[in-house]
Amino acid sequence: MPQLRDDYNVFAGHDLQRTKALADGVFSIAMTILVLELSIPILGTVHTEWDLWLLLLSLSPKLLIYFMSFMTLGIFWTGHSLQYTFITESDRHLNWLSIFLLMVIVLIPFSTALLGEYITFKLAIGVYWLNLLIFGIITYAHWHYACKMGFITQNIPDFKEIDKSIRNRVITAQIFYAVAALLCFISTYLSIAMIIVVQLNYTLAPSFRHRSK
Amino acid sequence: MPQLRDDYNVFAGHDLQRTKALADGVFSIAMTILVLELSIPILGTVHTEWDLWLLLLSLSPKLLIYFMSFMTLGIFWTGHSLQYTFITESDRHLNWLSIFLLMVIVLIPFSTALLGEYITFKLAIGVYWLNLLIFGIITYAHWHYACKMGFITQNIPDFKEIDKSIRNRVITAQIFYAVAALLCFISTYLSIAMIIVVQLNYTLAPSFRHRSK
């Protein structure tokens, strides 16, 4: 029944709006619940301004990890947004790759909370890295599948370069993340520092330059 | 006052955007708060990497149920999204069927948490299954009502097949879920395993095949 399939694919194009809306919802909530980790301890011992300073200081590792994870989610969202700038069609397999992507994104607040609580443990870095790795694998598969199925908008002259650029970005980032994770054998703080540096690099100096006027 | 009704129906078409937006919001939040169940116990007894391994291992049943419920919500969302691909009109009854659908979706994190906490209890499986069942009933009623009222887009040549396919999907899934629930009398883990297998089947091998290029 080829007609059914064709019709289905015609309507499935509208689904992309829903896919994006669901993703934006999940990303925004994941970003926002990161802050729930910064819960303020209610201590009977806070009597002076100085006591409150100390309490806030004790939150600083969690604040550091909050910024790291917000950047992680920002980078993931930017990548997701970029892919869907070019993707104009979809099928149920792409739909499910996209849902599994969200499943991994939702785990970021969990990995973040684990790292915030056990910042000096190699295993906490390992779990965080695993989360980044699985995201990288699914995000690559997502793009690869969309390209393979011809779900990409046709009117891009330099598609090859864009394609290469997206794939390279995922692979390069994963290499950096792996190196950062390995640094935990020296110090977990070193791992976190390197992840933040890598992320700041992607944040502040993206490979696509803005247009020159 | 037939004109009032007509006008209302003309404008009610725009409401569908809101209905979809509300649903995407509820789905994305329900998906994300599933992770809150994976709360990390703060134990004074975690001193070594090995202690943290044991702590994470103790979370593994909850992680299993997290994946199950994320797939549940993913399947529900895909179905919702599919129905609204064809639905182009609405009235207040469809609106309320859709809101009751959300009411049931929001209970999934509750059923999930109950099962995560009491994974060996038949009653916890029963509650989870009841949640799936009520969702199935409302989702069927929702589609049935939209068809009956002629709220479906007209330009589908194979509408009969699509209609049959959507109805069969709901009924088949519910039969599988009922069997899975009954398995709890042998073992609750068997129930969970079967639900996951059924869901993986829907996730990885949907009845609508992707288009052949």
Place this chain on the structure above:
Amino acid sequence: MPQLRDDYNVFAGHDLQRTKALADGVFSIAMTILVLELSIPILGTVHTEWDLWLLLLSLSPKLLIYFMSFMTLGIFWTGHSLQYTFITESDRHLNWLSIFLLMVIVLIPFSTALLGEYITFKLAIGVYWLNLLIFGIITYAHWHYACKMGFITQNIPDFKEIDKSIRNRVITAQIFYAVAALLCFISTYLSIAMIIVVQLNYTLAPSFRHRSK
């Protein structure tokens, strides 16, 4: 500077999309966090299926209130959605009326939690009713202002009837809610029962009938 004002109003039309998106976000989150009230007590005393039955039974008042509040939010959302079906322009005053409306909606989970915890207290009913009342006042003011400023789409032949219908709905609902609240002096359960009955009436038998085919 009349031109500035005109231009601003031209662009402010696009803002309506944002207003609706923000509202849908707030509604969907408020609906979803209602379920957080149904938190499952972790009791060391649950050893048998029967113990779990008793635990679930003890949650039943909260479940009742969950359904009531979900319907409350569903009714509020439907009303909001209906108003914005007709509203096609906006200014900063309408924007702020709409934000204050959200401020009141966000309090519903609070009032719900209070009532869930102190279900036999007249004051808890009073707070819940106050929440409904303030919502009613702002929702009326919101519609009244939009009408007064001519922010309503022009192509409605029966606008007068629609206008009257929207205003009457708010006023009638508030009268019923006030009576329900007063019933708390007999029994708080009676108040809750009446609110649910009123809401089921609005849910299942709306004043706008669906089109006859």
Place this chain on the structure above:
Amino acid sequence: MPQLRDDYNVFAGHDLQRTKALADGVFSIAMTILVLELSIPILGTVHTEWDLWLLLLSLSPKLLIYFMSFMTLGIFWTGHSLQYTFITESDRHLNWLSIFLLMVIVLIPFSTALLGEYITFKLAIGVYWLNLLIFGIITYAHWHYACKMGFITQNIPDFKEIDKSIRNRVITAQIFYAVAALLCFISTYLSIAMIIVVQLNYTLAPSFRHRSK
């Protein structure tokens, strides 16, 4: 490769929808989780209606701060919405300025909770003010960058006045916030009162008047 850049910018225009959707998501969740601070203490000592009155009275400082923070987020959202009424193009730098803006917005519930818990502490006011200040700086940079890059819609006759009005608003608000923060050396309640007065002024008497019919 100028073509790549041009093509990228053509598609990046669609990204604005995602940017707005993500922002609306983050704003709506941040607004809603403010209410989680109003958590109801479960006290065994509440036996009479009077006890519940006292309990609610003890929540009143938190309720005050809830209203202040909801207005803060409402003002921030209105400003964000206004900027994106005029912004029609984007690049990755604007994308990241916008993500950092969200990072600061998400911290508002944290600062609010801190202030709610330690309302008499100057440091809590200081943290809240810092949050407002950083938001002001990024929001100014965001607008400045969009103007500098020519990302603003061309068909605005009075652009200069609008531009000036947006910049002045940010600067004036920040001056008022700084003065309010300084008042904490007299009393933290005075700071909160002044912030609320400033915000009510922006809420009720905006600089853009609604159109005269």
